Every structure is written in C-alpha cells, then in structure tokens.
Amino acid sequence: MELFRFGAPGKERPAVRHEGREYDLTGLTADLDGSFFETDGIERVAAALAAGTLDPVDTAGQRIGAPIARPPAVVCIGMNYAAHATESGAAPPQHPVVFLKHPGCVVGPDDDVILPLGSTKTDWEVELAVVMKRTPRHLTDPADALDYVAGYALANDLSERAFQIEVSGGQWSKGKCAETFNPLGPVLRPASELDPGRLRLRSWVNGEPRQDSSTADMIFSVPELIVHLSQHMLLMPGDVVNTGTPEGVALSGRFPYLRVGDVVALEIEGLGRQEQTVVGHRAAG
Structure with missing residues (x-):
C-alpha cells in the first residue's frame, strides 16, 4: 500500500x-x-x-504533493552516519544530534528547489523520513518504539552550509529552513510493510552518483531515535522525523554545491524516487 x-x-x-x-x-x-x-x-x-469500497482515480499527469499535509513539526537528526560525520569534520556523536526545520519547508517530491538569496553552498541530503502515528512519552525500550510510527517516506533535507555553519551563531536553523528545503515523498508506506533498518538510499546530481548507502549504517536506529526524542520533546501525530544522511554530500569537498539548473534525484528502496530542478530565488511579495 x-x-x-x-x-x-x-x-x-x-x-x-x-x-x-x-x-x-x-x-x-x-x-x-x-x-x-x-x-x-x-x-x-x-x-x-x-x-472494495474505494472509487478508482486517475492521477496521470497530475502533480504529486508531499504524502502528508503540512506536519506539526519536522524534527531532524544530524550526523547519524559515521562516514558522513567524518566527511563533515566531526567525530561520530555519542548522543543524537537534534535540530528542527520549519514545517513550511515541506513540498512535493518533484517540486523545484529554490536557492535562497545569496546562497553559495546549498547541499542535498537523502534521508529516511519517519511519520508519527501517535505521541510517545518517555519511552525506555526501543522494542516499543515502532508502535508509534505510521509509516516511512523519502526526504531531501536540503541545507545551505554557509548559513548553517558560518553565520548560524551555533544553531543550524538558518541553513535548514529555506522555502522548498524539505521535498517529501512521493509516497508514504505503512510501518508494517518496511524494515527501516535495511533500506538502500541513493542520490544523484545531474545524473552523477553522489550517495549510496543503507540505513543499516545508521549510528542510532529508528527505534533508538524515537526513544531518545520521546524523552526530550512531545512528538505529535503527523510529525516528520528525518533520520540523517549518509556520506556523499557537497560538504565533503568532493563535489560542487548546487547551482541553478542542477537536477537532484533521490531514491530509497521501497519508497520511490524524487527529482528536483534547482531554480533561482523569488522576488519578495
């Protein structure tokens, strides 16, 4: 489904x-x-x-939106793959690194990505997104965590690295919350249908491979993340949790940052594919 x-x-x-x-x-x-x-x-x-009580529908040629309506919150995990932490110049974290994105970042999987005004270091990040079914409160056992999950989706946790690191004042929000900076979808698969710990995830820029890894390489698994978050915040039904990205981003220095006209494609096993064209910023108003 x-x-x-x-x-x-x-x-x-x-x-x-x-x-x-x-x-x-x-x-x-x-x-x-x-x-x-x-x-x-x-x-x-x-x-x-x-x-057999549902009416068929033909969506051919239609725009595909995010698979959930605007979430109450988008909670993100940083440096959750050891190789990505290394390419970022940091040691693997001992505790999950948590930050928030504005829910207004969430757009359809194939919508254009808008470069922010003055951007020079916009980066892609393929990630497994977890959608919450109900609120976990102060969990202690990861075995209970997936009972609170509705399903999974593919996300691009875009980042403007200069805003995130150089002018952030120690916080990441400036580089994470730009308009269109969280394409989501194309689909949501129910939690019962996928093992979140064994999914291949990949990304490409202009057809050239960038990331190719597995969620098996996460430092903190999805159940561990939900337990941790339940002890620090009130996750709500419909919230999205982006679980971190593997190595292969522009921050590594191995690839150029995104420019107008670039095409970013991302894919996660069982969750489909998304593709965005990078466009210039819009005028105010």
Whole structure:
C-alpha cells in the first residue's frame, strides 16, 4: 500500500495505490494528516481496499504533493552516519544530534528547489523520513518504539552550509529552513510493510552518483531515535522525523554545491524516487 496526495499546491487530494491501481480517499478522509494517522487511518484504508469500497482515480499527469499535509513539526537528526560525520569534520556523536526545520519547508517530491538569496553552498541530503502515528512519552525500550510510527517516506533535507555553519551563531536553523528545503515523498508506506533498518538510499546530481548507502549504517536506529526524542520533546501525530544522511554530500569537498539548473534525484528502496530542478530565488511579495 502506498499513500499519496496529488493536485496543485494547497489543493492536494488523498489517494492510495495498491496492486497497481489507484483509489480516491476523499470519501474516507479529508487529508492525510495527524488526525488521520492517530485514528487508525491506515488500517481503515486497508479495510476499505479489502472490501472494495474505494472509487478508482486517475492521477496521470497530475502533480504529486508531499504524502502528508503540512506536519506539526519536522524534527531532524544530524550526523547519524559515521562516514558522513567524518566527511563533515566531526567525530561520530555519542548522543543524537537534534535540530528542527520549519514545517513550511515541506513540498512535493518533484517540486523545484529554490536557492535562497545569496546562497553559495546549498547541499542535498537523502534521508529516511519517519511519520508519527501517535505521541510517545518517555519511552525506555526501543522494542516499543515502532508502535508509534505510521509509516516511512523519502526526504531531501536540503541545507545551505554557509548559513548553517558560518553565520548560524551555533544553531543550524538558518541553513535548514529555506522555502522548498524539505521535498517529501512521493509516497508514504505503512510501518508494517518496511524494515527501516535495511533500506538502500541513493542520490544523484545531474545524473552523477553522489550517495549510496543503507540505513543499516545508521549510528542510532529508528527505534533508538524515537526513544531518545520521546524523552526530550512531545512528538505529535503527523510529525516528520528525518533520520540523517549518509556520506556523499557537497560538504565533503568532493563535489560542487548546487547551482541553478542542477537536477537532484533521490531514491530509497521501497519508497520511490524524487527529482528536483534547482531554480533561482523569488522576488519578495
């Protein structure tokens, strides 16, 4: 089962793809959001598919939006792959590095990426995104953590490194929160259908390979991250957790940063592919 949303920005409709067919979900839910996940929305979709009560829909030629409506929060994990920490000039962390992105960063998987005004060091980051089903509070056992997860999606945690590192004042938000800096999707797969610890993730720029790794190389696994976050913040249904990126980004010094006209492609096993064209910043207003 693949949950997705299609249509113009701000007017997306919820849908599901199952066994090669697509079905409209507007009769079951207004949108794919925290309320949908918290009230067993995925289970209700599965039941409707089994009962044959969903109407087919044709999304050919339609824009694909993010697979969830704007999340309450986008929580991110930094340097969660040892090789990426090394290429960033840092030792692997002893505790998860946590930062936040503005939810307004979230856009469709194939929407344009806008370079911020004055950007010289915009970077790509392929990441596994975790979407929360309900709120975990003060968990201690990673074995319980996945019960709180609705599903998984593909994310590009774009970063403007000069803003992030050189003018940040010690915080990363300036380099992480630009418009379009979190393409998400194209689909959300239910948590029961994937093992988040064994997924291949890759990225390319203008067709040239950049990242090629596995979530098996994470320093902190998805269950460990959820336990840690549950002890430090109130995760809400519909929140997105970006779980870190592997080596192969421009920050390494091995590749140039993104420029207008570049095409970034990303892929995670079982979660589809996204592709963005880099465009110049928009005028104010």
